[in-house]
Amino acid sequence: MSKSEQPRTISELEPLTRDWLTAIGENPGREGLERTPQRVAKAWAYMTEGYGQTLAGVVGEGIFAAEGSEMVIVKDIEFYSMCEHHMLPFYGRAHIAYIPNGKILGLSKFARIVDLYSRRLQVQERITTQVADAVQDLLAPKGVAVLMEGVHLCMAMRGVQKQNSSTTTSAMRGLFRSDARTRAEFMSAVQGTLRGR
Numbered sequence: 001m002s003k004s005e006q007p008r009t010i011s012e013l014e015p016l017t018r019d020w021l022t023a024i025g026e027n028p029g030r031e032g033l034e035r036t037p038q039r040v041a042k043a044w045a046y047m048t049e050g051y052g053q054t055l056a057g058v059v060g061e062g063i064f065a066a067e068g069s070e071m072v073i074v075k076d077i078e079f080y081s082m083c084e085h086h087m088l089p090f091y092g093r094a095h096i097a098y099i100p101n102g103k104i105l106g107l108s109k110f111a112r113i114v115d116l117y118s119r120r121l122q123v124q125e126r127i128t129t130q131v132a133d134a135v136q137d138l139l140a141p142k143g144v145a146v147l148m149e150g151v152h153l154c155m156a157m158r159g160v161q162k163q164n165s166s167t168t169t170s171a172m173r174g175l176f177r178s179d180a181r182t183r184a185e186f187m188s189a190v191q192g193t194l195r196g197r
């Protein structure tokens, strides 16, 4: 575990959490809630870790020179984020593909990039474009595709209460945008993993 991965905490959240508990009609002094402010401060530090990280930092030495221009697909990257409208979780899976142009990225780095943009207040559409732009900037590949499918608890738990709805967002760059066959190859490769198919 590197220094930047040590558990952080946001101590300013502790008094705010006590006020929040009072505001919703709770008693912050009761036994079950006594240590809740500390837990919340620690959990939020983790869930918003992306604010303290950079793309260069998470990728590190993960870029390599490589021959070949076959499509690389990394499927089923779990993500967990918090929606910026309600500060409630949304989560799901991301699929990333690219066509190399002389450079490749270590496979574990794709998950780190997804975490970088997920661990902050977000909308799913923005994570999707940020991940695509990051891969584009890092590798200047012939094309990049990102598909994300997420369940939003702000929809499931409140308002419209659509418990089973999921949201799919995509960002296509280069050949994935200009060439229908390349795009179709990617979509059929990830399709089996999409919820409910």
Ligand code: ZN
Residues within 6 Å of the ligand: 083, 084, 085, 086, 087, 088, 152, 154, 155
């Ligand atoms: Zn929301």
